[in-house]
Amino acid sequence: MTKLEAIAGCAHAGTLYGIGVGPGDVRYTTLRAAGLIGSVDVIAYFAKRGREGNARRIVSPLLSTGQREMRLEYPLTDEIPAADPAYRSAIAAFYAATADALSVELNGGRSVGLLAEGDPFFYGSFMHMWRRLEKHHPVEVVPGVTGMSGCWTRANAPITWGDDVLTVMPGTLPEATLIDRLSNADAAVIMKVGRNFAKVRRAIDAAGLLGRAIYVERGTMSEERVLPLCDHDGDVTVPYFAIILIPGQGRRL
Structure with missing residues (x-):
């Protein structure tokens, strides 16, 4: 053995x-x-x-x-x-x-x-x-x-602070639903982005969170890509291994 x-x-x-x-x-x-x-x-x-x-x-x-x-x-x-x-x-x-x-x-x-x-x-x-x-x-x-914890670690982005509540949602949700849930989220992770990328980006912008959002592609893999979402072209289809993080801003000691 x-x-x-x-x-x-x-x-x-x-x-x-x-x-x-x-x-x-x-x-x-x-x-x-x-x-x-x-x-x-x-x-x-x-x-x-x-x-x-x-x-x-x-x-x-x-x-x-x-x-x-x-x-x-x-x-x-x-x-x-x-x-x-x-x-x-x-x-x-x-x-x-x-x-x-x-x-x-x-x-x-x-x-x-x-x-x-x-x-x-x-x-x-x-x-x-x-x-x-x-x-x-x-x-x-x-x-x-999880893929999301691997991604926020590689992005060097603590996802929740203090009493922050983390909301995880799939990008397949209707745009109006994404906007509503994002508008009430302390911190968020959006999975299943892929072909939903343009819709998800619009929803994040409409919820006023574009400046905090981080795009991570193939996190922890050799082709890893990490950048602010606002620097990413919104009119494209992104790979399956793509995720968007919105870190919380709660109590920091």
Whole structure:
């Protein structure tokens, strides 16, 4: 047994592990996550069609030689709006089939590590597997460093002070809703920016927060980009790994 295995523990047969792999830099992966990644029978990960899979890319230095992998390819991602009935139907069917495939592995006595970017219980696809499988199989969720905490750390921006309340919202919300919630927020994090970037930027400006907003792209990764939001062109589509931070201004001692 290696020192890492002694500290982090090994995988148990027939158990599903939801493994949070952190914000992008493999060095932010926890000891527990690293130990399981190297010891589970099967590594499973979600991926966009034609892409490697972000979570899989993050942990590639930790994978064992010859370890079996399950690539779980989404039928679609952002090709149509998430509220479209066609999207919901296709994704629901995909999650049901994926849960069945994972169940086959678990029933066969194999341990499965399902990778999750950031933390498994924070806007993660793993949650849909947890909901379908946790009553039928042993499941352990391994927390990970969230993308937002990785980003505010790399931006050198303390996000909350004193009694500040942090509001986290997806950029997919209607513009009027974003303006309303931002107008009442002490500090905010806006996720799922991507194709919603122009709308999100307008909402931040309308809420009077443009001067405090920070744009972070691919935080902790080699292509990291951090700049004041007001310096970013608002009429573009930004990458999936983009987030906007609005640090609080509460009590500072």
